[in-house]
Amino acid sequence: MITKEEILAWLHRYREVLAENKEYLTELDAAIGDADHGINMDRGFGAVEKKLDGVAEKDIGTILKTVGMTLVSTVGGAGGPLYGTFFLKAGMTLSGKNELSAEDMVAALNAAIEGVKMRGKATTGEKTMLDALVPALEAMQKTIADGGDIHAALEAATAAAEEGMKATIPMLATKGRASYLGERSIGHQDPGATSSWLMLKTAAETIGAS
Amino acid sequence: MKKLINKPEDVVREELEGIALAHPDLVKVHYEPDYIVRADAPVKGKVGLVSGGGSGHEPLHGGFVGMGMLDAACPGAVFTSPTPDQMLEATKAVDGGAGVLHIVKNYTGDVMNFEMAAEMAQMEGIEVASVVTNDDVAVQDSLYTAGRRGVGITVFVEKIAGAAAEEGRSLAEVTAVAKKVNDWGRSMGMALTSCVVPQAGKPTFDLGEDEMEIGIGIHGEPGRKRMKIAPVDEIVEMLAEPIISDLPYKEGDKVIAMVNGMGGTPLIELYIAYRKLHHVLEGHGITIVRNLVGNYITSLEMAGMSITLMKADDELIKLWDAPVKTAGLRWGV
Helix, strand or coil, X not given: CEEHHHHHHHHHHHHHHHHHCHHHHHHHHHHHCCCCHHHHXXXXXXXXXXXXXXXXXXXXXXXXXXXXXXXXXXXXXXXXXXXXXXXXXXXXXXXXXXXXXXHHHXXXXXXXXXXXXXXXXXXXXXXXXXXXXXXXXXXXXXHHHCCXXXXXXXXXXXXXXXXXXXXXXXXXXXXXXXXXXXXXXXXXXXXHHHHHHHHHHHHHHHCCCC | CCCCCCCHHHHHHHHHHHHHHHCCCCEEEECCCCEXXXXXXXXXXXCEEXXXXXECCCCCCHHHXXXXXXCEEEEEEECCCCCHHXXXXXXXXXXXXXXXXXXXXXXXHHHHHHHHHHHHHHHCCCCEEEEEECXXXXXXXXXXXXXXXXXXXXXXXXXXXXXXXXXXXXXXXXXXXXXXXXXXEEEEEEECCCCXXXXXXXXXXXXXXXXXXXXXXXXCCCCCEEEECCCHHHHHHHHHHHHHHHXXXXXXXXXXXXXXXXXXXXXXXXXXXXXXXXXXXXXXCCEEEEEEEECCCCCCCCCEEEEXXXXXXXXXXXXXXXXXXCCCCEECC
16 A cells, blocks of 8 residues: 555655756756746745645645645646646545555546646647656556556556657657647657656655565 | 846746836736736726736736736746636636636647636636637648747737727627637747746757747747848848738738837847838738837847738727727827
């Protein structure tokens, strides 16, 4: 089972990871977007950090919904609605829960991804965060179906997300600001896929590791 | 980075404080969430107009809040869309009972955030309509992209829809005229230099000393091509011809034309460009009936310009001429 403490540790650590990678994400965005992804995510999770203590006693669903609402109101750009929707949908799925099973984790990630697809009117293969998240969900489901535990599932998801993130390099962007580059978007790694990979990597490092 | 700022993270907040102190007769500034609202909002019985977008395009949008134009503007961080909570609070603040029109430039982030805000406002019982501007002809493969970007025509939409709302037209009527302005408008821009986002601290893109980017976006997004700099008359042709052939604007058409500076271009150069634009259009049998020459939708300190044309009929000219009293545009009062 995943405990609430692990979820909080994951969110705190992701905030640090984003701060560490602020310039890297912004540089990736400068190549094909508008050079603000790292700055925006850092600002958003900085605001999340301030909210976490206030909801630490609540259920996991409430914690994740608070993260989502905070991101929606602080990130701006496309990242705000997309990551905001991601956490809102995950939170709604986990309403009232104080610990999570592997099935809960899969259901939450699935709902979160469906929310991102709906909000962004996007699918895989368009050089977006979905190219990291969708393969991650598939790897997670497969690991659990094969009898793996939560930690193994998160590690498999991270590896699949990394592969998916790297696969965005040769892709032609057809969604978001990168799409304006046309052929010139080819050869650059998508910043949203990168921040999504970092999110899963941090989860694998902080959840079920003991 | 050389800028007249204190700390990069305080740029938008301190700009808003300056606007509040400079224009108390026109606007009030609300903080957290941030929005600029008409001093006399909400105007009872009038459709409210709300726009917004990343900061760095001044005077767009905050400079266009006031009688005859916007009721509220939501500033985001520099080049970053504002957030739904700002838009929702601004929408509530300007709702005079006749509904609210959101004027949104076509960028993925702006569209998504305004969509979320419209959903929230509707849940609170406010009627909201939206118009998305997408006039940038530099984006050619709009089927394979997020679509054409919203640029210069946004100024025209805010002016003309603002006048229509001031006349007491309904939300459906104001929305229809806003869409007509966008449908009849086309733009294209170019850059001589990059801009520097304060929090990034370095140029958004690199352009050689003797290079220019044709088709640039207002956030420094690349355009159609990068090439050696040319005399301004040739540059005006490179911008005007794709605009003219896109709608297309035809012999006998009347247009309202804007030659817009990107923030770092002196007015002397914009007038040289306007002179050439006048002649190019004359050559096509197109008459400029009204014009704007100056900095209206900028990209921080970028040097360069954009050209916007809007086909004008009697209705649009009448609404264009209607009184407007904002920090960035003022006539007839």
